[in-house]
Amino acid sequence: MSGLTQQTQQQMTQQNSQQEPQPQGSQNPSGHRKMSLAAQIFTALILAIIAGLLLQSHADFTVNYIKPFGTIFLNLIKFIVGPIVLFSIMAGVISLSDIRRLGSIGGITLVYYFFTTAGATTIGLFLANLFKAYFPVLSTSDLTYEVQKTESGPLDVLVNMFPSNFLSPIVDANMLQVIIMALFIGFAIILLGDKAKNAVNGINLWNEIFMKVMELILRLSPVGVFCLLCPVIAQNGSAVIGSLAKVLLVAYIAYAAHALIVYSLAVRTLGGMSPAAFFKGMMPAILFAFSSASSVGTLPINMDCTQKLGASKEVSSFVLPLGATINMDGTAIYQGVCAVFIASCYGISLTPSQMLTIVLTATLASIGTAGVPGSGMIMLSMVLASVGLPVDGIALVAGVDRIFDMGRTTLNITGDASCAIIVSHLLDKAAAKKKASK
Ligand code: ASP
Numbered sequence: 001m002s003g004l005t006q007q008t009q010q011q012m013t014q015q016n017s018q019q020e021p022q023p024q025g026s027q028n029p030s031g032h033r034k035m036s037l038a039a040q041i042f043t044a045l046i047l048a049i050i051a052g053l054l055l056q057s058h059a060d061f062t063v064n065y066i067k068p069f070g071t072i073f074l075n076l077i078k079f080i081v082g083p084i085v086l087f088s089i090m091a092g093v094i095s096l097s098d099i100r101r102l103g104s105i106g107g108i109t110l111v112y113y114f115f116t117t118a119g120a121t122t123i124g125l126f127l128a129n130l131f132k133a134y135f136p137v138l139s140t141s142d143l144t145y146e147v148q149k150t151e152s153g154p155l156d157v158l159v160n161m162f163p164s165n166f167l168s169p170i171v172d173a174n175m176l177q178v179i180i181m182a183l184f185i186g187f188a189i190i191l192l193g194d195k196a197k198n199a200v201n202g203i204n205l206w207n208e209i210f211m212k213v214m215e216l217i218l219r220l221s222p223v224g225v226f227c228l229l230c231p232v233i234a235q236n237g238s239a240v241i242g243s244l245a246k247v248l249l250v251a252y253i254a255y256a257a258h259a260l261i262v263y264s265l266a267v268r269t270l271g272g273m274s275p276a277a278f279f280k281g282m283m284p285a286i287l288f289a290f291s292s293a294s295s296v297g298t299l300p301i302n303m304d305c306t307q308k309l310g311a312s313k314e315v316s317s318f319v320l321p322l323g324a325t326i327n328m329d330g331t332a333i334y335q336g337v338c339a340v341f342i343a344s345c346y347g348i349s350l351t352p353s354q355m356l357t358i359v360l361t362a363t364l365a366s367i368g369t370a371g372v373p374g375s376g377m378i379m380l381s382m383v384l385a386s387v388g389l390p391v392d393g394i395a396l397v398a399g400v401d402r403i404f405d406m407g408r409t410t411l412n413i414t415g416d417a418s419c420a421i422i423v424s425h426l427l428d429k430a431a432a433k434k435k436a437s438k
Pocket of ligand 1: 293294295296328330331369370371372373374375376377405408409412
């Protein structure tokens with residue numbers, strides 16, 4: 001079984017590397033440099049702002065003839081998020097049997113990943129709520145929205161997480177239920193061992209197929225962003241532009257706070273390393289992550305940095321690929337901040353129980369987020385849907401997603417690296433203690 005799972009993990013890493021869109025502009029056959037997707041999206045954002053401002057007196061036209069194409073893009077995102085969550089979590093769980101084999105490494109890694117991600121979402125929500133007064137309430141008819149109140153009892157959130165039907169989680173796009181379903185199937189596959197070898201291969205293949213579909217949909221982002229943003233700007237004018245700068249600032253403050261407080265404390269107390277040495281040693285990986293917006297793409301350079309900082313090869317080659325697949329603190333912060341921002345734009349105040357659901361969903365969503373550019377935005381739709389917020393709200397932040405993404409990816413890989421340093425240090429300490437007691 002361990003051989004099988006090792007192979008599975010290798011396959012997943014390979015798949016992720018294959019999915020990774022090129023961060024730089026690429027050369028087409030005629031020799032002309034093609035604009036990178038990020039540059040295209042950014043151009044679309046600028047064009048949408050210009051067109052939106054010019055069409056302010058024709059807002060109806062933008063709603064009737066431009067917005068529908070944006071709606072098609074959003075529909076495609078909604079269509080792909082269910083299969084992506086289902087298959088990427090099943091593939092992630094299947095790779096857990098390696099964790100069993102690696103026992104203590106896996107245990108510490110999972111606990112660290114879970115708590116730092118839950119902490120990250122909490123920091124994101126806290127700061128976003130602190131700055132909420134600066135976010136706009138957009139008052140066009142298009143953004144009028146009724147909160148879908150579904151829960152009545154205090155434990156209904158918990159009860160509603162468990163599906164009572166095999167198909168309804170996907171049909172209703174109930175992502176918490178999809179995750180629970182994926183966890184059960186994944187664990188059953190692990191328990192079946194080699195008998196389920198074909199299922200493992202099948203799940204990894206389907207995971208790859210859906211990731212490819214996601215990549216294709218993301219290629220439409222420039223058009224999607226233009227068609228979604230232009231009508232919003234035409235209807236709301238400069239209120240939206242100013243608010244984007246504010247929400248970006250809040251996210252970056254949260255990224256920095258998480259790195260400087262949580263990771264510094266963790267590497268100092270659990271990793272036996274000065275935070276300054278840690279961040280200095282991580283600088284090449286940090287810069288690469290910031291410019292590529294891909295955790296998976298940063299993997300080799302992250303391994304090199306952590307090993308130079310003293311993490312063992314055995315630990316870093318297990319903890320980092322797993323982290324690039326399931327640990328996304330920056331993405332969790334982004335989702336928390338954007339959920340509050342979008343709620344605020346729609347004039348909705350989130351209740352404490354909705355906040356709790358966001359912490360839970362964003363933590364789980366980060367497990368299902370692929371370490372490639374833009375995937376966190378797809379998962380945002382799941383977080384919004386989990387608390388009944390309108391998925392269309394993504395339009396408000398989609399245009400600047402790349403700027404969010406650069407920061408969140410940087411935090412994502414730094415979190416993985418801090419874990420490698422800590423696990424390595426704790427194992428060294430335990431080994432030294434064992435040796436001394438002999
Ligand atoms: N780009 C991020 C990463 O690779 C994932 C995301 O979009 O949040 O870590």
